[in-house]
Amino acid sequence: MSSVSFTLNDGTIVPGIGFGTGTALFGKDCAGQVKQAIDAGFVHLDGAQAYNNEESLSEGIKLSGKPRSELFIVTKLRPGALAEHVKPAFDASLKKLGVDFVDLFLVHCPIAMKAGDPQPDLPEVWHEVEAIHAQGLAKSIGVSNFRIPHLQAILPTAKVIPSVNQLEIHPYVWKTVEPIVKFGVENGNITAASYGGLTPIVRAAGGPLDPVLATVAERLTKEFGKPVSTGQVLSKWVLQKKIILVTTSSKEERLREYLQTAELPDLTEAEIAEIDTVGAKLHKRVFMKHVFDDTDPQ
Ligand SMILES: NC(=O)C1=CN([C@@H]2O[C@H](COP(=O)(O)OP(=O)(O)OC[C@H]3O[C@@H](n4cnc5c(N)ncnc54)[C@H](OP(=O)(O)O)[C@@H]3O)[C@@H](O)[C@H]2O)C=CC1
Numbered sequence: 183m184s185s186v187s188f189t190l191n192d193g194t195i196v197p198g199i200g201f202g203t204g205t206a207l208f209g210k211d212c213a214g215q216v217k218q219a220i221d222a223g224f225v226h227l228d229g230a231q232a233y234n235n236e237e238s239l240s241e242g243i244k245l246s247g248k249p250r251s252e253l254f255i256v257t258k259l260r261p262g263a264l265a266e267h268v269k270p271a272f273d274a275s276l277k278k279l280g281v282d283f284v285d286l287f288l289v290h291c292p293i294a295m296k297a298g299d300p301q302p303d304l305p306e307v308w309h310e311v312e313a314i315h316a317q318g319l320a321k322s323i324g325v326s327n328f329r330i331p332h333l334q335a336i337l338p339t340a341k342v343i344p345s346v347n348q349l350e351i352h353p354y355v356w357k358t359v360e361p362i363v364k365f366g367v368e369n370g371n372i373t374a375a376s377y378g379g380l381t382p383i384v385r386a387a388g389g390p391l392d393p394v395l396a397t398v399a400e401r402l403t404k405e406f407g408k409p410v411s412t413g414q415v416l417s418k419w420v421l422q423k424k425i426i427l428v429t430t431s432s433k434e435e436r437l438r439e440y441l442q443t444a445e446l447p448d449l450t451e452a453e454i455a456e457i458d459t460v461g462a463k464l465h466k467r468v469f470m471k472h473v474f475d476d477t478d479p480q
């Protein structure tokens with residue numbers, strides 16, 4: 183099990199490294215991989231209505247034999263859902279997941295996925311999410327892909343401040359996302375969660391960070407006495423910023439490597455600063471570009 187955890191603004195303790203069922207597993211039967219992740223030690227499982235695989239997420243949990251009480255199950259409201267869709271969509275998730283509550287329910291996206299589709303009224307959507315929380319059906323509630331104006335839209339009338347804002351976070355977007363993370367911390371202690379964290383090595387290899395990550399991995403390898411990968415350096419960078427890490431892998435060995443990240447020696451402040459500075463030389467956003475395009479430098 184991941185030995186790193188974070189305490190949310192509602193007092194809930196979240197296992198700091200989560201296994202995701204979107205991206206590579208989107209629309210696919212993820213039962214086998216969920217079981218593999220739980221067997222490797224993951225207890226935080228990140229799902230979503232949009233991933234269209236909540237039933238197989240449930241199947242994977244059953245196959246693992248892990249008690250519900252030891253798991254932290256997340257799902258997300260499908261992008262584009264209007265306020266009146268929230269409760270029926272949530273109830274359908276509970277049914278598909280085969281649980282009577284989720285640990286964390288997130289509003290996946292603040293705007294419709296396509297131009298021309300009806301736009302959700304964010305304060306109304308949030309009130310519906312709060313009602314689910316009040317009934318104890320979601321222990322914690324939060325948002326995903328919310329920029330500062332989206333947070334500002336819900337905070338004045340919110341009875342419950344979002345606990346989490348799940349965002350694409352890695353060094354190649356840090357310059358644009360850091361203000362959102364900071365705003366969340368300063369406006370109700372909203373914890374950021376990172377997805378797409380391995381982008382610099384998986385989707386933007388050859389970028390300016392490559393030599394920096396290699397040097398840090400080499401230093402940590404010597405100090406740790408076992409091989410430390412550049413992926414682990416990126417994961418450590420996320421965790422040291424007090425950000426939850428949501429990642430995924432089809433490979434058992436890599437799953438164990440992700441969880442081991444928590445045990446590695448810390449990056450130094452100078453190493454983190456260098457990753458931030460060199461990361462800022464390249465802008466590479468992979469997900470939810472329709473939400474973030476206007477704030478990105480390119
Ligand atoms: N809220 C939102 O809008 C979003 C949420 N998410 C959530 O976050 C989760 C994780 O997102 P994701 O972007 O995939 O996470 P990561 O950026 O952590 O990437 C994980 C992927 O990287 C691959 N990988 C890892 N290490 C290496 C390596 N050294 N070389 C080559 N490939 C490697 C893995 O493949 P392999 O199987 O080969 O190990 C895996 O497919 C999703 O499943 C989803 O739950 C994701 C996007 C948007």
Ligand SMILES: O=CCc1c[nH]c2ccccc12
Pocket residue numbers: 204205208230232233261469
């Ligand atoms: O959550 C992010 C990745 C993702 C994969 N499939 C979909 C569908 C709709 C929104 C987001 C996503």
